Amino acid sequence: MTPSSVALRCPAQPDRPALLLRPWEEADVPALRSAYRDPVLRRWTRYPVDSERDGLMFVEDHRRDWAEGRRFGFAVLEEDSGLLVANTALKRPDADGPSAEVGYWTAAHARGRGVAPRALEALTAWAFAAFAGAGLERLDLLHQEDNEASCRVAAKSGYAFEATLPAAPPEFPLSGHLHVRRARA
Numbered sequence: 001m002t003p004s005s006v007a008l009r010c011p012a013q014p015d016r017p018a019l020l021l022r023p024w025e026e027a028d029v030p031a032l033r034s035a036y037r038d039p040v041l042r043r044w045t046r047y048p049v050d051s052e053r054d055g056l057m058f059v060e061d062h063r064r065d066w067a068e069g070r071r072f073g074f075a076v077l078e079e080d081s082g083l084l085v086a087n088t089a090l091k092r093p094d095a096d097g098p099s100a101e102v103g104y105w106t107a108a109h110a111r112g113r114g115v116a117p118r119a120l121e122a123l124t125a126w127a128f129a130a131f132a133g134a135g136l137e138r139l140d141l142l143h144q145e146d147n148e149a150s151c152r153v154a155a156k157s158g159y160a161f162e163a164t165l166p167a168a169p170p171e172f173p174l175s176g177h178l179h180v181r182r183a184r185a
Helices: 026-035 039-044 052-068 115-130 148-156
Strands: 008-010 019-023 071-078 084-091 099-106 138-144 160-165 176-182
Touching: 008 115, 019 052, 019 115, 026 052, 026 084, 039 099, 052 071, 071 115, 084 115, 099 115, 115 138, 115 148, 138 148, 148 160, 148 176
Parallel strands: 099 138
Antiparallel strands: 008 019, 019 071, 071 084, 084 099, 138 176, 160 176
């Protein structure tokens, strides 16, 4: 599967624009850098994008991960305007394993508008369809315990709370939540 062959869509709703999820491109770097200026976003992400070079590395890392089948990252755009509103990704370190992990962030200007749950639902449906033949049965959503917004996104997206995970410093200094969504039979 090549990145250029994958584009996911969320239809417009009465008060929300249609969304397009597609692999990251170099043209996204200015909007990516702008999104990463937000201190709230930076609090929850591990890879800062502080410069043009960082942005280009972000895009190149995503391309490499697609090629290796380990991580499938999508820029989430308002379809009509092309405005970057979020990021979502499927992390699949074991290509034949029964589980994978999803992750996401939302740009500050798009928060509170239902972007993350809609994008996550599109990613979830795609993941279960694209990797059903490879044995994918479960998607995990992990977040730091004090990230209440991610907890709400998980619930809205049908990811059931499964466990509280202990802290694992230095990478994960606080305890976290594990939410799970299983493939439908």
